[in-house]
Amino acid sequence: MSRHLPYFEEHTEAIPTRIAAGLHKIGLAMKQQVWQQANGEGLSATQGQILAVLVGQGPLTGKELSERLGVTLPTISDSVRVLVEKQLVTRSPDPRHPRASLLTPTDKGASLGARARSWPEFMADAVGDLSADEQRAFFAGVMKMIRSLQEQGLVPLSGMCVTCTHFRPNVRQGATPHHCALVDAPLAAEQLRLDCPEHARAPDEVRQQLWQKFLKPG
Template sequence: MKKSAFDIESQQENLTSKVVVGLERISEVFKALLWDQAKATGLSPIQIQILVFVTYHKPELCKVSYLAQEFNVTKPTISDAVRVLLLKGLVEKKDAGQDSRSYIIGLTESGHQIVTGIEQFAAPVSSQVEKMSAEQLSSIYKSLADLIYQLNRSGVLSVQRTCYLCNFYENQEDGHYCHFLKQKLMETEIRIDCPEFESKPS
């Protein structure tokens, strides 16, 4: 059987394992920062994630079913979190148009105010990343974008809004091209959460 990346002996001789363990450590950082913010605000981590997501994404994505996929949790988990946010007056339900079984989650004025503070939960990570050189940033970004794409292709990461999966993207002989922006994209211009993203027809 293949050795686990967490096998501390074999890990030392295997760069793949070290990268996997490194990514796991970084995922722990985000969990810890979210929990710190949760304790400070009396919100749960998933409630914070919903508030931040709703702030920056178009209304058609701000639905229970989409949020469940985005955060890899069940629809009842999102519904419960939204119910508490409604009680706290931080979000409101908006009509989803033709779909009467669904609703769009929008922020109230109080919701907008609280997001200004809680969205800073990742600032300790940003302040370290800012210290990297342009070459380091470019290299790490390309690796991350590729990894996210591969994890989506293999079914591990369900929802993505990256160029590689977008209807407007074309991999041309001389590089990447966006038919929405009508321009070539350098490696660092590839987006991993694009507001103009449109899924390829299945």
């Protein structure tokens, strides 16, 4: 006699598949909101992202913007050209690279960039509906997923404490087990950054060592 599984054991997809589907829905909501907000400001989504990054991280070259946003350099160049024409961004010589130009927002560009940085806030409101424990668990999961995507080359490898040469994971006991060598300060798990402007990418081998130590406290 064959055994019949309860209905939902037989008709439920694996949790990773359902999480991926949920993240896809969230991604669609983010894309739609960013498009609407950018359109309302007379910008494309990429132009808004460029201004937001320049406001948050200071003057950058086109190549640096390309790396941070995960957008091709030709796309960045086209968007920057429009931003310059709109007098939202200026170009100046980059003292580090004689052939490159530093991109800096004008006062109007900085104002638009500051507003662009707030475009994802509707999602923060939704996260606020989670309990404190749920938020910490969700943040840890998001960080691990981003790191995995970075190592696969699917998103830009920048910004995260756990991939930074200054990161010292699990060097002490207690509520702040990690340490940032750049500012010589302790870090709690919930204080780890996903997009730090001072991020310095650790070499591949060191990055793997940092990650393994991060995963195995004590």
